[in-house]
Each structure stands twice: as structure tokens, then as C-alpha cells.
């Protein structure tokens with residue numbers, strides 16, 4: 001008798017974009033106390049996306065405040081120049097956008113050579129075929145559910161078939177790789193993403209706007225994701 005594979009754990013990954021930037025260390029601690037599994041730094045360069053955010057020094061200054069892993073989502077035009085800085089800043093996972101580098105395989109290999117785990121991100125317009133050749137190099141595939149650049153945008157539900165396509169391809173190849181969704185994810189949208197196969201759930205504004213606070217928001221989104229995942233697999 002064969003046993004069903006155990007369900008992939010759901011991780012809640014806050015984006016700190018809605019946090020108070022004048023006290024980021026304390027904001028990271030509040031997220032850790034609220035039960036998040038890791039923290040995402042949305043790194044934007046004003047070129048790949050029309051917004052500008054965190055340099056490595058800002059992230060490094062927060063590293064000692066918490067012990068949860070940090071991931072850096074590099075929304076930058078030339079990620080190779082910056083990889084070392086973000087790994088040295090304490091980012092355990094570094095995510096490169098497939099659209100940002102013409103040598104994606106080389107970029108991801110550099111991340112792992114530097115000692116970090118690699119992730120690859122897909123903009124809404126980018127097909128899954130763009131990352132098929134690098135799936136064996138990464139720990140996670142990030143399916144963007146908004147066009148990157150800003151927090152607080154509306155979730156794009158037509159990304160759910162893409163999440164399912166990535167999950168199916170990984171399973172077909174027997175790869176132990178997580179699937180992350182990011183953008184407009186909250187209590188009302190997480191079920192669709194989790195049912196499609198996402199298990200790393202990035203949430204920014206949905207966490208901060210919960211009137212019952214961060215811990216409630218984290219638990220609520222987690223339980224909705226787990227219910228949808230379990231409903232999809234039974």
C-alpha cells in the first residue's frame with residue numbers, strides 16, 4: 001500500500017513594505033513575535049520597477065533583531081552586481097527575477113555559490129517555460145500575483161493556473177521545491193493560491209490592516225491556506 005505524500009507546510013512570509021521604515025528592527029521583531037516563518041525584503045531599484053527600497057545595509061541593520069530567515073526579492077535590473085551584498089547582509093534566500101537577467105542559470109548558480117538558497121520569480125506576463133531549465137537549481141519558485149513595484153495592489157486570480165502548472169512540473173520532476181505567491185494575498189485570496197499549490201504565502205498590506213493585529217492576521221491566513229491545501233488534496 002502506498003502512502004500519500006505529506007502536505008507541504010504553509011509558511012507565512014510578510015513583506016515589510018507597509019512597515020514603519022523609521023523603526024524596521026522593532027517591526028521585524030513584531031513580525032517574528034506574531035509567528036511569521038520568514039521575512040521578505042522587497043528590493044527595488046527604480047529601474048526594473050518604478051520604486052526604490054532597501055539596500056544591503058538596511059537589511060544588515062535588522063539582522064540581529066530577529067532569528068527568522070530573511071529572503072531578498074531582487075526587483076533590480078542587474079542582480080549579479082548585488083548578490084554578494086545581499087548575502088553578506090544576512091539574506092538566507094535570494095530571489096532573482098527571470099526577466100532581470102539574460103543569464104538566469106548563471107545568476108542562480110552565483111547565489112548558491114555564495115552560500116545562500118536561490119529562488120526564481122516570474123512576473124505575471126512571464127510563462128513557466130522561462131524557468132523550466134533552472135528548476136533543479138532553486139529552493140523556490142515565486143509566482144507574482146501582481147505586477148511588481150508596489151504593495152497594496154489587487155491580486156490577479158488568473159495566476160492560479162500558473163501556480164498549479166509550476167507545482168505540477170516540480171512534482172513531475174520529483175523536485176523538493178516550494179512555490180511562493182506574492183501580491184494582493186490575504187484572507188480573501190489565499191485559498192485560491194493555496195489550493196493551486198502555493199505553500200509560501202507572502203502578505204504585506206493584509207497583515208498590517210487586520211484590526212485584530214499581526215498575530216491574528218498570520219494565524220488567519222495560515223489556517224485558510226491550510227484548509228484550502230487540504231481540501232485540494234483530499
Ligand SMILES: O=C(CO)[C@@H](O)[C@H](O)COP(=O)(O)O
Nearest residue numbers: 148149151152183184204205
Ligand atoms: O513584491 C511585491 C510587490 O512588488 C510584494 O511583496 C508586495 O509588496 C506585497 O504586498 P501586498 O500586495 O501584500 O500588499
Ligand SMILES: [Fe+2]
Nearest residue numbers: 015042073182
Ligand atoms: Fe515581494
